[in-house]
Amino acid sequence: MSRLVLLGPPGAGKGTQAKLLSERLGVPAISTGDIFRANVARGTELGRTAQRYMDAGEYVPDAVTNAMVRDRLAQPDAAEGFILDGYPRTTDQVRELDEMLAGSGAKLDRVLEITADPEELVRRLTRRAGIEGRSDDTEDVVRTRQQVYLEQTAPLVSTYAERGLLRSVDGLGEVPAVTARLLDALASDAG
Ligand code: AMP
Numbered sequence: 001m002s003r004l005v006l007l008g009p010p011g012a013g014k015g016t017q018a019k020l021l022s023e024r025l026g027v028p029a030i031s032t033g034d035i036f037r038a039n040v041a042r043g044t045e046l047g048r049t050a051q052r053y054m055d056a057g058e059y060v061p062d063a064v065t066n067a068m069v070r071d072r073l074a075q076p077d078a079a080e081g082f083i084l085d086g087y088p089r090t091t092d093q094v095r096e097l098d099e100m101l102a103g104s105g106a107k108l109d110r111v112l113e114i115t116a117d118p119e120e121l122v123r124r125l126t127r128r129a130g131i132e133g134r135s136d137d138t139e140d141v142v143r144t145r146q147q148v149y150l151e152q153t154a155p156l157v158s159t160y161a162e163r164g165l166l167r168s169v170d171g172l173g174e175v176p177a178v179t180a181r182l183l184d185a186l187a188s189d190a191g
Helices: 014-025 031-043 047-056 062-073 091-103 116-130 139-153 155-162 175-187
Strands: 005-006 030-032 083-084 110-115 164-172
Touching: 005 155, 014 030, 014 083, 014 110, 014 175, 030 031, 030 062, 030 110, 031 083, 047 062, 047 139, 062 110, 091 139, 110 175, 116 139, 116 175, 139 164, 155 164, 164 175
Parallel strands: 005 083, 005 110, 030 083, 110 164
Antiparallel strands: none
């Protein structure tokens, strides 16, 4: 039960929860956003490509993102499991992830959706901008990211529901309460 995807709108708490679940479950949390930001900070070619999309609140092109995830999942620490935070985000990425896993004879165990009220998320993210200084947490860019999520990523919820993999969890409340809900959702067999 350790190949997991976290889905949810920007600000729902995927990053925080992925790290906590990673400690609990002993598998790496893999955040595509963190990998892109690390590349921007190091000034790599990948970082330069990604930055203009990230600053605009748009998705980095699938070909770039898929190749990066393929490399990361091939690392030995991901062989027994992983928590994907922020990937897949498009139907093309879903298809690619299916292929990557099929190639190593593995399959996803669960997709956990963290839900939250959009207006609360705008408040959370603009507050985070003051703390973490992320350039894509300004109100305008946050609203673009929400719109992109609705158009490109929200449809993945039903894709994974149809496969019987989806569990949805309320993301409002204290961090430990949300972690407990996620662990409950992992333990439950019935949808
Ligand atoms: P995040 O930290 O998950 O909010 O991601 C920050 C930004 O990185 C996003 O707004 C996108 O520009 C880019 N990004 C992260 N993950 C993906 C992905 N799976 N596909 C495309 N772009 C991504």
